[in-house]
Amino acid sequence: MAEVKKGPLFITNTLTRRKEEFIPLNPPHVGLYVCGPTVYSDVHLGNVRSFITFDILYRWLSHLGYNVRYVRNITDVGHLVDDVDAGEDKIAKRARLEQLEPMEIVQKYTNGFHDVMRLFNLRNPNIEPTATAHLIDQIGMVERIVKNGYAYEANGSVYFDVPKYAEKFAYGELSGRKIDELLSNTRDTEGMEEKRSPLDFAIWKKADPHHLMKWPSPWSEGFPGWHLECSAMSTKYLGQTFDIHGGGMDLKFPHHECEIAQSVAADGHAPVRYWMHGNMLTVNGRKMAKSEGNGFTPEELLTGNHKLLEKGYSAMTVRFFMLQCHYASTLDFSNAAMQAAEKGLERMMKAVALLDSLKPVPGEVADVASLEERCYAAMNDDMNTPVMIAELFEGVRIINSVNDGNMAMDAQGIARLKGLFHSMLFDVLGIQSTIGATNGANDETALDGLVKEFIRMRAEAKAKKDFATGDAIRDRLVALGILLKDTKEGTTWERA
RNA sequence: GGUCGCGUGGCCGAGUGGCUAGGCACAGCUCUGCAAAAGCUGCUACUGCGGUUCGAAUCCGCACGCGACCUCCA
Numbered sequence: 001m002a003e004v005k006k007g008p009l010f011i012t013n014t015l016t017r018r019k020e021e022f023i024p025l026n027p028p029h030v031g032l033y034v035c036g037p038t039v040y041s042d043v044h045l046g047n048v049r050s051f052i053t054f055d056i057l058y059r060w061l062s063h064l065g066y067n068v069r070y071v072r073n074i075t076d077v078g079h080l081v082d083d084v085d086a087g088e089d090k091i092a093k094r095a096r097l098e099q100l101e102p103m104e105i106v107q108k109y110t111n112g113f114h115d116v117m118r119l120f121n122l123r124n125p126n127i128e129p130t131a132t133a134h135l136i137d138q139i140g141m142v143e144r145i146v147k148n149g150y151a152y153e154a155n156g157s158v159y160f161d162v163p164k165y166a167e168k169f170a171y172g173e174l175s176g177r178k179i180d181e182l183l184s185n186t187r188d189t190e191g192m193e194e195k196r197s198p199l200d201f202a203i204w205k206k207a208d209p210h211h212l213m214k215w216p217s218p219w220s221e222g223f224p225g226w227h228l229e230c231s232a233m234s235t236k237y238l239g240q241t242f243d244i245h246g247g248g249m250d251l252k253f254p255h256h257e258c259e260i261a262q263s264v265a266a267d268g269h270a271p272v273r274y275w276m277h278g279n280m281l282t283v284n285g286r287k288m289a290k291s292e293g294n295g296f297t298p299e300e301l302l303t304g305n306h307k308l309l310e311k312g313y314s315a316m317t318v319r320f321f322m323l324q325c326h327y328a329s330t331l332d333f334s335n336a337a338m339q340a341a342e343k344g345l346e347r348m349m350k351a352v353a354l355l356d357s358l359k360p361v362p363g364e365v366a367d368v369a370s371l372e373e374r375c376y377a378a379m380n381d382d383m384n385t386p387v388m389i390a391e392l393f394e395g396v397r398i399i400n401s402v403n404d405g406n407m408a409m410d411a412q413g414i415a416r417l418k419g420l421f422h423s424m425l426f427d428v429l430g431i432q433s434t435i436g437a438t439n440g441a442n443d444e445t446a447l448d449g450l451v452k453e454f455i456r457m458r459a460e461a462k463a464k465k466d467f468a469t470g471d472a473i474r475d476r477l478v479a480l481g482i483l484l485k486d487t488k489e490g491t492t493w494e495r496a
Numbered sequence: 497g498g499u500c501g502c503g504u505g506g507c508c509g510a511g512u513g514g515c516u517a518g519g520c521a522c523a524g525c526u527c528u529g530c531a532a533a534a535g536c537u538g539c540u541a542c543u544g545c546g547g548u549u550c551g552a553a554u555c556c557g558c559a560c561g562c563g564a565c566c567u568c569c570a
Contacts, residue, residue: 017500035570047570075570090569162567172499175565181498182566201567226568247570253499254567279501280564291569324519325509330502330563337508340520347519350533378510386510390518400534404527407535 006064009380011057011244012328014252014275015174019382022274024243030066031242032058033234033272035251036128038075039109040091043116044295045318045333046281046288050248052319052430053278053327053383055122057246059428060379071237072125073230074113076106076132077223078213089223092212102212106132116298119315121430127237131229135215138224138232141266142203142217150265154194156206156220162199165261174260174275175253201258203228227258234271235263245272249279250287281322282332283308310335313342316432320345323385323429344393349433351396352425354403355418363408366398368416375424385429392425451482455491458484 009022024030034054037043054072061068078089095102117124131138142158145151151160165171166179182199206220207213214221224232234242240263247256256275263271280287283294296306304312313321321341325331371391378387395417401407402414409417425431454473461469474484477493485492 038570073570176499177566178499184498199567205568226570230570249501249564251570253565255570258567282563285562287564289569321508329509332508334508336520340508342520344519347533384510386519387517390510393518397535404534 006376007380009060009064010382011274011276012382013273014277015272020274022243024066025241025273028065028067030061030068030244031238032061032068032070032244032246033230033238033242034070034072034125034245035230035247035255036072036074037109037113038090039106039113040078040094041109041290042297043113044288044290044297045301046295047248048116048120048298048318049281049322049331050278051117051122052120052322054246054276055430056323056327056383056385056428057244057276058123058125059430060383063423063428069127069238070123070125071127071129071234073233074106074110074128074130075229076103076110076130077229078102089207089211089213095212103132106130119298120319121315121432123430129233129237131224131233132213134229134233134236135224137236138228139204139217141228141232141235141262142219142224144266145203145262148265148268150261151203152196153219156222157194157202158204158219158225159195159200160203160225160258160261160265161196162201162261163197165265169261169264171261172257174257177253177257201225201227201254203262227255227262230255231259231262231266231271234259235267240267240269241271241273243272244274244276246276246278249277252277278327279330282330285332288333308333308335313338317342317345319429320389320431324389326382326384326386328382345431348392348396348425351399352421352433354399355414355421358399358402358409358414360411360414361402361405361408362410365413366402366407366409368398368409368413368420371395371398372416372420375420379428388424388429392421395421451477451493455484455493459491 010019011022012018013020032054034051037047051072058068058070076091078091078093089102091102091105094100095105100108142151145160146153146158149161150165151158153159162171163179172178172182179199183197203225204217204219204222205225206222211223214223234245245256245259260271263269282288283292286292286294288295294308296308298315300306301309301318302312302314304310317338318341321338322331324341324344371394374391375388378384378391381387398407398409399417402409426433454477458470458473461467461473477484481495483494485494
């Protein structure tokens with residue numbers, strides 16, 4: 001059997017804006033950190049896309065034989081909402097609205113998040129740290145930054161001194177910003193009067209008296225700054241410098257930029273060797289976001305119960321749809337595109353199901369090894385899932401042709417093809433079998449149509465005075481749990 | 497306004513200095529009692545205008561259109 005070349009892996013490093021060969025710091029170990037959700041509301045489909053992107057990365061690195069430590073945080077410390085709600089904790093606000101304890105909110109939406117991750121078949125991270133459980137680490141990091149002279153205290157809050165940091169280090173290198181451009185372009189934000197420079201950001205914030213989530217610290221009763229938890233927790237679990245940090249494109253600035261500054265200021269090391277950013281899911285060309293109000297929840301997606309949805313789509317259809325686009329490109333959601341993905345996935349799954357019953361066909365055998373090699377090449381080229389899926393469709397064509405007896409393949413080739421689909425489609429792309437697993441809404445529609453067809457046939461029989469057939473239809477349906485009811489308006493049905 | 501990115505066939509979306517992406521849709525054919533499925537074939541595009549080049553959709557410039565980010569919307 002031909003050997004398949006499995007490496008090397010190239011990924012786009014947003015720090016250098018170039019595709020680079022991925023070389024781990026301490027092979028075969030790989031440290032991967034991904035920014036997780038803030039658990040104060042339901043995740044929407046745009047969030048899901050981002051997590052799927054890094055799920056694929058995790059799966060691919062594992063497939064290549066790396067021992068990955070995948071850390072994805074849960075942000076359960078509330079942060080400021082916006083100017084209108086200045087000073088109020090996001091989670092506390094929601095808690096008041098719903099008459100719940102803040103940690104109850106956190107638990108509720110954490111559970112919801114996990115349900116969604118399961119639904120879309122995402123693998124669990126190895127460590128899922130919460131911000132509230134790492135206050136000591138965050139306070140320690142603030143202390144190191146202060147000690148090194150890159151932060152100052154003002155009225156119980158501690159701010160990162162960006163201009164001072166920028167004297168020595170390249171603040172803005174990740175997002176391509178320049179200090180003077182940023183300065184000429186600032187907005188008034190909360191805590192402005194305490195900051196020495198408008199570019200400074202809070203790493204510890206003193207809490208208002210009515211603030212619900214707050215903790216003691218050397219500076220005040222308060223809470224950690226927005227960017228701090230990722231820095232503190234990634235350092236704790238992956239080290240001062242680790243391999244890959246991922247997140248959505250919208251986190252590049254300021255969040256990730258500040259993470260770099262915090263780590264350098266605290267420990268003197270650039271924290272991350274490869275930065276990776278997933279692009280946005282758009283709806284009608286606009287970013288899907290809570291603030292846009294154009295998001296829908298996974299539940300709405302499944303049932304189709306949303307004004308943007310013509311029908312319901314299964315989680316696997318969505319996953320497949322998303323993987324047909326490269327992670328670094330924006331992807332526009334539309335019903336037409338979803339339906340195209342649904343049909344394509346169905347065709348692929350039917351072919352995969354055929355693999356089990358495929359009989360060898362004598363002759364010159366189709367080249368599975370080359371197909372396998374192209375799959376590796378696609379994934380190693382910056383996780384090009386759309387190209388890999390294109391290759392898998394080539395596999396679908398081969399399967400169907402062999403099944404029709406129009407293409408030759410020996411038992412070995414069939415086994416290899418089966419292995420290829422299992423590893424690439426199921427293990428790497430994380431697609432689960434959808435045979436017979438259409439979503440609930442579609443099932444109901446089909447069942448209703450089916451029963452109505454029987455009702456029509458029974459009406460025909462009764463019209464011909466063939467009551468034996470009519471009664472037989474009714475009795476057999478009852479045996480299946482379907483109860484027919486003859487009314488003045490016609491026959492209706494319900495579950496017995 | 498600044499920064500970054502995008503503009504591909506009916507639709508969604510890869511890719512790239514010279515070679516068919518793929519999916520969906522559509523048309524014809526094979527198969528077939530009919531249909532479906534499957535296979536084969538066709539539809540062969542790269543916003544516009546200049547430039548570099550033997551050759552560009554792919555590199556450069558300009559224009560037009562669109563998007564993301566611009567300090568607390570993870």
